[in-house]
Amino acid sequence: QSALTQPPSASGSPGQSVTISCTGASSDVGTYNYVSWYQQHPGKAPKLMIYEVTKRPSGVPDRFSGSKSGNTASLTVSGLQAEDEADYYCSSYAGSNNFVFGTGTKVTVV
Amino acid sequence: QVQLVESGGGVVQPGRSLRLSCAASGFTFSNNPMHWVRQAPGQGLEWVALISYDGNNKHYADSVKGRFTISRDNSKNTLYLQMNSLRAEDTAVYYCAREPVSSTTFDYWGQGTLVTVSS
Numbered sequence: 001q002s003a004l005t006q007p008p009s010a011s012g013s014p015g016q017s018v019t020i021s022c023t024g025a026s027s028d029v030g031t032y033n034y035v036s037w038y039q040q041h042p043g044k045a046p047k048l049m050i051y052e053v054t055k056r057p058s059g060v061p062d063r064f065s066g067s068k069s070g071n072t073a074s075l076t077v078s079g080l081q082a083e084d085e086a087d088y089y090c091s092s093y094a095g096s097n098n099f100v101f102g103t104g105t106k107v108t109v110v
Numbered sequence: 111q112v113q114l115v116e117s118g119g120g121v122v123q124p125g126r127s128l129r130l131s132c133a134a135s136g137f138t139f140s141n142n143p144m145h146w147v148r149q150a151p152g153q154g155l156e157w158v159a160l161i162s163y164d165g166n167n168k169h170y171a172d173s174v175k176g177r178f179t180i181s182r183d184n185s186k187n188t189l190y191l192q193m194n195s196l197r198a199e200d201t202a203v204y205y206c207a208r209e210p211v212s213s214t215t216f217d218y219w220g221q222g223t224l225v226t227v228s229s
Contacts, residue, residue, distance in 0.1 A: 001171075001172070003154065032214075034213070034214040034215065036215040036216065038155075038216070044221075045205060045219040045220060045221050045222055046147075046155065046205070046216070046219050047219070048215060048216060048217050048218075051213055051215035051217070052213060052214075052215070057217065089154060089155050091155070091157075091215070091216070093214050096169075097160055097167075097169035098157070098169065098171075099145075099157040099160070100157065101147075101154060101155040101156060101157060102154070103154050104154040104155070
């Protein structure tokens with residue numbers, strides 16, 4: 001199972017929006033609405049930010065939103081804040097009890 | 111509150127074995143499927159293994175199939191990962207992660223334990 005493709009980096013100024021793409025295949029992102037997004041600060045464990053493409057767990061700000069079109073999912077962070085600077089990973093269910101993660105995107109707040 | 115605490119990491123020689131543990135608290139452990147996910151130094155996340163809520167079904171990434179075994183003891187609220195025939199490329203931080211009952215995602219993660227395979 002190949003990793004999902006994400007851009008290595010993305011950036012934005014405070015208050016701006018940044019969108020991260022996550023490109024998979026018809027066997028994973030394209031078929032299943034089990035796409036999730038995780039935020040990881042250096043030296044810390046990943047934190048769930050979005051699940052089932054668009055849903056936000058309790059406590060996650062509504063500045064974070066997700067979407068999907070075909071084999072590509074996206075995470076948008078609106079109203080960027082300094083604390084949003086982190087690595088972001090997507091994941092997808094890939095069928096037959098297999099799971100795949102994205103390559104990761106480093107978001108910088110400039 | 112949900113807590114997952116991994117232990118058992120360390121430095122091990124290639125070809126040797128190691129067993130990781132993940133102690134769970136703050137939820138009914140026996141209700142949830144559980145996973146192991148790893149992250150090599152400076153690299154991305156890689157799914158490793160899944161075990162069903164009752165331990166009867168187990169699934170593995172191709173990279174560890176036949177070498178790693180996931181298990182659980184619901185009476186002790188503990189998840190395990192037995193790692194045999196370790197290779198240098200198994201060097202990583204190993205996280206345990208909970209799958210919620212009603213969805214397919216990883217909603218809570220432990221802090222991770224570092225496994226270094228080196229001679």
